[in-house]
Amino acid sequence: MELRKKSWDAIRYLRAQDDLPWICVGDFNEALFQADQSGGNLRSFNQMEDFRDFLAECGLADLGFSGYQFTWDNKREGDDNIQVRLDRAVCNGDFLSIFPETLVEHLMTEESDHQVILVRALETAPNEHARGPRPFRFEEAWTRHDQYDSMVEAAWMGADSGEKDIAAFCQRLARTAGSMQLWAREIFGSIRKQIKGLKA
Missing domain, CATH: 3.60.10.10 (Endonuclease/exonuclease/phosphatase)
Incomplete structure (x- = not known):
């Protein structure tokens, strides 16, 4: 241990x-x-x-x-x-x-x-x-999860570099989007792949 x-x-x-x-x-x-x-x-x-x-x-x-x-x-x-x-x-x-x-x-x-x-x-x-580059794709289903609001808040706060210029803001948005995708992958898996599998 x-x-x-x-x-x-x-x-x-x-x-x-x-x-x-x-x-x-x-x-x-x-x-x-x-x-x-x-x-x-x-x-x-x-x-x-x-x-x-x-x-x-x-x-x-x-x-x-x-x-x-x-x-x-x-x-x-x-x-x-x-x-x-x-x-x-x-x-x-x-x-x-x-x-x-x-x-x-x-x-x-x-x-x-x-x-x-x-x-x-x-x-x-x-x-x-x-x-x-692959675009960020938001899934509406994310918003129905109990942890969604707290996840977005934590991702946004965690991506704060302390800088206030436009470049830092864009980087913060990108990091927040990456954290959202990571959370969604862990919680939901790939929704599109699941739908494609059901249609097959």
């Missing part, structure tokens, strides 16, 4: 050094929710809350995944088997605004008790890239 907290403190320190787009991938040695574990005793709520607070402080959110849910397995049999999603990819809004189609895959391996985390950082499809 002490080593885990030191790792998180190191990431906090690094995050405070600049405002660049960020993605962090690997074993965070903690779950976000009880549903991230199968078997064993219930995880400590306070430890999971500490992990969620750490991600929020750094402006990082889970990118989701495809593949098997749990990334760590103690390799024991029967009732002694414990599996947990300890490994994940998280990023900030600036990263997602550059690579909005980023995909995360969990890949099985026999050589380790952890799965491999494969990240495909994708901007847009080639024909979209040829037309220029």
Whole structure:
């Protein structure tokens, strides 16, 4: 536990050094929710809350995944088997605004008790890239979520650089939009992809 907290403190320190787009991938040695574990005793709520607070402080959110849910397995049999999603990819809004189609895959391996985390950082499809940067797309469904108002307020306040010129204002709008997209991806997933899948 002490080593885990030191790792998180190191990431906090690094995050405070600049405002660049960020993605962090690997074993965070903690779950976000009880549903991230199968078997064993219930995880400590306070430890999971500490992990969620750490991600929020750094402006990082889970990118989701495809593949098997749990990334760590103690390799024991029967009732002694414990599996947990300890490994994940998280990023900030600036990263997602550059690579909005980023995909995360969990890949099985026999050589380790952890799965491999494969990240495909994708901007847009080639024909979209040829037309220029991907525009911000607002989904009306976002406004019906209980956290919407507080999310927008937090994103706007968090994007404040302290500068008052027009360039700083435009940058603040862009960062807020990136944070909104990141929140929407975590809460809703890709609504358009879901609709397309239902129509198929």
